[in-house]
Amino acid sequence: MYRNRTQKSISKAKLNFYANKIRNLKSSDPSLWHRGIQLIANRVKGSPVINVPGISPMNNDGIANHINMNFAKITQSRPSIDINDLHAFLPAKTPCKIEEYVMYEQLCRINPYKSPGPDCIPNRIIKDFACELSIPLTDIFNTSLKDGVVPHIWKTLL
Known part of the structure; x- marks a missing residue:
């Protein structure tokens, strides 16, 4: 029962996603519509938009440094390896x-x-x-x- 509900929810979400994407593309100018269709069809790779709170999406260096710091926190919290062990x-x-x-x-x-x-x-x-x-x-x-x-x-x- 839960599996069926989950599969129906996933199918509905997929249909809504594509319907909303295409509906938005139809109301925009033709070049954006064409680019959006290419993205949906995986013909053109768009640059990923990474949202980091407090950092502008255009500041790639700031986003990269923020991600780097988060990964560094994980490794810094672990004790260093003792070669004798x-x-x-x-x-x-x-x-x-x-x-x-x-x-x-x-x-x-x-x-x-x-x-x-x-x-x-x-x-x-x-x-x-x-x-x-x-x-x-x-x-x-x-x-x-x-x-x-x-x-x-x-x-x-x-």
């Missing part, structure tokens, strides 16, 4: 090491008929040169795991 976890285990033959096997398993990634290197070439690529790729992966850093170029889209 972490002795059971230290020293950290060395990261796993990828072997060259495992890299070679994985490169050989690439489907040559799939489209290439953002580097535009065809999968057929990667598969054909798996033996030559396995050694440098293994070094890159192992160094990344050891240092705990992913190469910056892998984080950017080409």
